[in-house]
Amino acid sequence: MGAYILRRLLLAIPIMLGVALVCFMLVQIAPGDPLVSVLPPDASQELRAQMITAYGFDQPLPAQFMKWLWHAVQGDLGTSIATSRPVFSEVMTAAINSLRLAFLATLIGFFFGCLFGFVAGYFQDTWLDRLASVFSVFGVSVPHYWLGMLLVIVFSTQLYLLPATGGGPVGASGWAWDWAHVQFMILPAITLSVIPTGIIARTVRALVAETLAQEFIVGLRAKGLGESGIFRHVVKNAAPTALAVMGLQLGYLMGGSILVETVFAWPGTGLLLNSAIFQRDLPLLQGTIWVLALFFVVLNLLVDILQTLLDPRIKRA
Amino acid sequence: MNMSLTNIPSPAQMVPIETSPGYWTSVGRRLARDKVALLVGGIILALVLLALLGQYLTLGDPYGTSMFKRLRPIGTEGFPLGSDELGRDMLSRLMLGARLSLFMGITPVILAFFIGSAVGIFAGYAGGLANALIMRTVDIFYAFPSVLLAIALSGALGAGIDNALLSLTLVFVPQIARVAESVTTQVRSRDYIEAARASGASAFTIIRTQVLGNVLGPIFVFATGLISVCMILASGLSFLGLGVRPPEPEWGLMLNTLRTAIYTQPWVAALPGLMIFMTSISFNILADRLRAAMAIRS
């Protein structure tokens, strides 16, 4: 067990390096002069040469990468071209907002996913099962940015129940868990939760169906164990996998919420990426992608390790 | 030395033999009996026809703008599905939008199917160091959520159809390569591969005649499932302004430009998304049905 965890941690290192390399290369594949964004258009040749040396653009790529990585791991991701603020602090502020939203969406997704999954698994091949499976296909096929628009149309422009866009009341700074703030989260969180709901429902349905078909359940029923007792067994069997899927979904939502955040103007990493793309703010783009990808890798690792610790059946040596 | 096998009859003398339907024939027959598969298949066929023939079918002008006819509601005379923020006919634009939307949704998967299969089958059949090198590289791209990777790549490359296609292909190649590698590794351990090697066939011949027929099916099903994801991602890129550029009609881009109209003509604004959703769910269901039809007797 310990050896497995150690090996898993060691295996994550080259992945993280590779992820960093991909992020570094993003700026390299971008068309255009990298200095355009930091130099005034009428800069002298002398100044240009100075800047090239200062930024290390005259050095070979591997050296530039090592330098970038050395700064990046210390939290120095460069300066945003658009705002002239350090990329790291911009990303962190946004990431906390995104995490808040993704976390709520994952919880909603977990709750409804488990509900639908259990119902479908218990009532296999009935209309309830079919309804649940239709819903999960819906969940993974719907363009969530469009679903967000629909929710805004219904709940904001027609019913006036919830605010359409934004991350808090006008003029407010920071975040508070009160209705004035939370009402802004509801629609984006529901929009984002549709995918994890569908995926968790599918997983849980399969797990429940599999557990119920096993011989020990038949044996327990034969011994006269009540349905609540059976239910406890089913939950115990399904829980580790369902939780692992939920953990992974949190990572997908963090990285995948850009479109939904754009629809709702939620001040998270998605909106940050959106503006970075439009202003060709490459350091900001690079830094945001790196932080999000790293979050995803670390989350994967944690889920994997926790699952190994929780589920003694998984022996991965 | 035995000579008993040397009297080979000439091919002309051969009697007809009883045959069984091949694997793909049975899969096709099973799909043909599946009402849901036929329904979504019909929808997809209709969309493809729309994409190919849309320009001859449209009644209105998909490009002609008019400041006086902006944002007409659904059912207006001359604009059966309303008009957009520049006064262009929505019905014509939705029909014509099928072309670019389907192209952007399907092309990357087809490209990734060929590249990913080649990479994955090579890695799976070669094994050893080549496999480790390829698969660890694939793992790195796999470490990004696909939405993030697509946006990162096309965000860095800049807007445009070609950049979007390139980014999306790069997103799906590692996923397909992984599946291809894993099925090939499984097939490679079968005795019939050993038997083929024992008969002196080259690795290339074995892959062509023994491996491909057994791995392309599962890879194909997986790729079909990706079309749905790719449709949403491609339209998403255009929605962010990264894919197709105006004034070309594309559903994601239309959804983006109509976003401001949700207060005045909400249902017109939502129409392009409905098209994306319909296409995506049809491909998703078709992939599911195909998987079910292929699962039996594999």
Place this chain on the structure above:
Amino acid sequence: MNALVTPDLGGPAQPLLKVSSLVKHFPVKGPLGKKAVVRAVDNISFTVQKGETLGVVGESGCGKSTTARVLMQLITQDRGELIFDAAEVNSHQLPLRDFRRQVQMVFQDSYSSLNPRLTIEQSIAFGPRVHGLSPAVALARARELLAKVGLEPVRFAGRYPHELSGGQRQRVNIARALALEPRLVVLDEAVSALDKSVEAQVLNLLLDLKKSLDLTYVFISHDLHVVRYMSDRILVMYLGEVVEIGPAEALFTRAAHPYTRALLSSMPSMDPAQRTLASPLTGDPPSPIDPPSGCRFHTRCPHAEAACRISKPLLFPTGEHHEAACLMSIPSSGHSRSPRGDQSMRHTP
């Protein structure tokens, strides 16, 4: 003239296959990534005469299948050489492609050894096509072979493997192996997965084919009844080594190695009065990663003595064409029952 027929080179006295000092170790990852090797085949030598059937027996994991795969050159040996009809395999004398035409194999798992996407005749015709026969000729040969193995071509040629029973599939595998007109056929547990009644039919088919096609067999099985029925000579393997080799009858009546005797006494008898009372072999064989010192069988041998833990017995003649690797058969070996001592103990069953 048939394109694939290969002439007999060395004459009848030349062994068809001579295996000398064959070694095959597999690297494995031990606990905490420590490198270790499985000594699957550890220095074995034997010959296969033209026209005979050499049976190979031993418990699972003793290296039978690895030996078969090395014989087929599906995996390459670490050391040792194979001489096929006086020519060294995988050298300029006998390139691998030519060798493969002459040696074919029938696998245990009749299902996994047929490509599920190819029809029966396509599977059989594959080898001949690889060796340059035209598709039509190869298919014609496939159908002829189907008839030879007792499957009506019209009914079976166009079928897929899943439509056939296990016995029928194994007949197809035999036909596939014969399609290149090999001289040596390696049968690796070829009938082990079949029902007893089907097994008997397939065994008789193999005997008929051997006679009519002038074949040589290496017949690998864990079932001693079957091996006795099929073989002229028998080779017994234990933990990657040959412990005894000899004519089938001699081996069954005068087994010299305690391991062979244990195997024989564990055979289920056809006669209820002769039923096995005590289990002669207990436990699993030791790990081939770290095999016992001296004689590898000493951990399970009823006659093990101190000498057995120290000195490794080599094959030593115990009768005509009969050899065993046991200190009890080797004069002055240091074992109390070695021939220098009590001679009467030698052939006690």
